[in-house]
Amino acid sequence: MTIQEAQQTVDNWIKTNGVRYFNELTNMVILTEEVGEVARIIARKYGEQSFKESDKDKLLDDELADVLFVLICIANQTDIDLTKALERNLLKKTKRDSERHKNNEKLSK
Secondary structure, eight states, X not given: OOHHHHHHHHHHHIIIIIXXXXXXXXXXXXXXXXXXXHHHHHHHHTSSOOOOGGGTTOOHHHHHHHHHHHHHXXXXXXXXXHHHHHHHHHHHHHHHHHHHHHTXXXXXX
């Protein structure tokens, strides 16, 4: 699935199952909640915290998909083409960071 197809699929899902998009502020709060759920899993799986019983059934791929879904919702409702936005962003990062990361001693370890 391309990014454009994902945006269309989410839009179709919202119109078919979700009635309408939540407003932008609500979706921003939901995105923050979902990112927090990703952070919780990462802290427990890769960090020093242990899993609580209530967290053991949480899957990182599912939580990342939740983040992506809400991010796509925000893009759709604010008329952002994520393909074009990502392409521009990668050009910006390449121009800004192509030598910076290669010369970062911390990354050579």
